[in-house]
Amino acid sequence: MRSGRSQTLAWKIPLFDTDFGAEEEEALIAVIRRGWVSAGPETQEFEREFSEFLGGPEVVFLSSGTASIHLALASVGIGPGDEVIAPAFTYIATCSPVLWLGARLRLADSASLKNPNISPETVEGLVNERTKAIIFLHYAGFSEGIAEMARFCEERGIALIEDAAHTHGSVSGGRKPGTFGKVGCFSFFANKNMTSGEGGALVTFDKQLAERARRMASHGRTAAAWDRFRDSALKTYDITEMGYNYKATDMQAALARVQLRKLPEANRKRVELVRLYRELLSDIPGLVIPFDDYESSANYIFPIVLPEEVGRLSVMESLADAGIQTSVHYPAVHTFTYYRKLFPELRLPVAEELASRELSLPLYPHMGEDKVRFVAEKLSEILRTQGRN
Numbered sequence: 001m002r003s004g005r006s007q008t009l010a011w012k013i014p015l016f017d018t019d020f021g022a023e024e025e026e027a028l029i030a031v032i033r034r035g036w037v038s039a040g041p042e043t044q045e046f047e048r049e050f051s052e053f054l055g056g057p058e059v060v061f062l063s064s065g066t067a068s069i070h071l072a073l074a075s076v077g078i079g080p081g082d083e084v085i086a087p088a089f090t091y092i093a094t095c096s097p098v099l100w101l102g103a104r105l106r107l108a109d110s111a112s113l114k115n116p117n118i119s120p121e122t123v124e125g126l127v128n129e130r131t132k133a134i135i136f137l138h139y140a141g142f143s144e145g146i147a148e149m150a151r152f153c154e155e156r157g158i159a160l161i162e163d164a165a166h167t168h169g170s171v172s173g174g175r176k177p178g179t180f181g182k183v184g185c186f187s188f189f190a191n192k193n194m195t196s197g198e199g200g201a202l203v204t205f206d207k208q209l210a211e212r213a214r215r216m217a218s219h220g221r222t223a224a225a226w227d228r229f230r231d232s233a234l235k236t237y238d239i240t241e242m243g244y245n246y247k248a249t250d251m252q253a254a255l256a257r258v259q260l261r262k263l264p265e266a267n268r269k270r271v272e273l274v275r276l277y278r279e280l281l282s283d284i285p286g287l288v289i290p291f292d293d294y295e296s297s298a299n300y301i302f303p304i305v306l307p308e309e310v311g312r313l314s315v316m317e318s319l320a321d322a323g324i325q326t327s328v329h330y331p332a333v334h335t336f337t338y339y340r341k342l343f344p345e346l347r348l349p350v351a352e353e354l355a356s357r358e359l360s361l362p363l364y365p366h367m368g369e370d371k372v373r374f375v376a377e378k379l380s381e382i383l384r385t386q387g388r389n
């Protein structure tokens, strides 16, 4: 056990554990010693490396995944009078930026318990002449339906924005998620497949859009601090549009660069652990494990859908008694108090069923097979004996 890691020790098996080591420490120290800690050379290097990793899009490194979704919507011109379709079964950050921009949020249902992603079928009835964008979440790192959604958007002139917060390093039809649509949005939050503590990236093959997003991330300025430091001819700057402060730091970029190098091996380990989980849980009656294509997934989390008659809370409590941390990804957006007011009548049966039956089991690359076996055994035992109500 490494020192200084007390917050995860309360759990025998935490839901997630970061993998930071000597390489991250050295990278951070190097940035601090260099003396330029805000967005600068390290950020540029990370943007170049992440672009290469994704197959060449423009990359704008940002302070969070939420910032990347906000800027994606802003840079495709979403505003009052526009409608944006997004999944109801997602993290709230997929949706809230739509409202910040004064646009109308339309929530779409998941395709099925087996495929929690949205699909052309679940969004079709929501599309009208005001629909300017659709946000597609690759839930848990799975891209099922993304090619169909890209086609659907293309045929209708709708901007496809990918919430790729769960998909670092996965592949779908030979392509990296985040590059199917107009803009891809990544998060590097602490529990993601690769992390810079907080952080995000906006990716796009549209150079103009990337430039606009980069400006908007820096108050709408034509030249940021690092540009002016490098280029003595740039004495001042102009503000050419409304902007925000969504810049990340070179310290975050240093962490992200190391984590990107570790990502392929870390994702391979996730695949092995998920294979074992799936094998061990395959015989539980009524249990659904979403998706099948786990070998090409980023496997950000390991979600299961509990049998219908099982009380999820009691299962979570029994697992907690055994030292196993679990979580729910996610409550449905329209069922939150604030959003209920916006969608008082909305019913989305699949998203609601997923939200009430989904359970995320521990998963992180260095977890080890013994812990997977322990969790699977405990869960099977609980479901046999005390999970039913």
Ligand SMILES: Cc1ncc(COP(=O)(O)O)c(C=O)c1O
Pocket (backbone or CB within 6 Å): 064, 065, 066, 067, 090, 091, 093, 094, 137, 163, 165, 166, 186, 187, 188, 189, 198, 199, 200
């Ligand atoms: C699906 C999804 N979208 C967006 C975000 C927002 O990312 P961040 O926390 O980096 O703002 C997250 C993660 O937290 C997420 O899981």
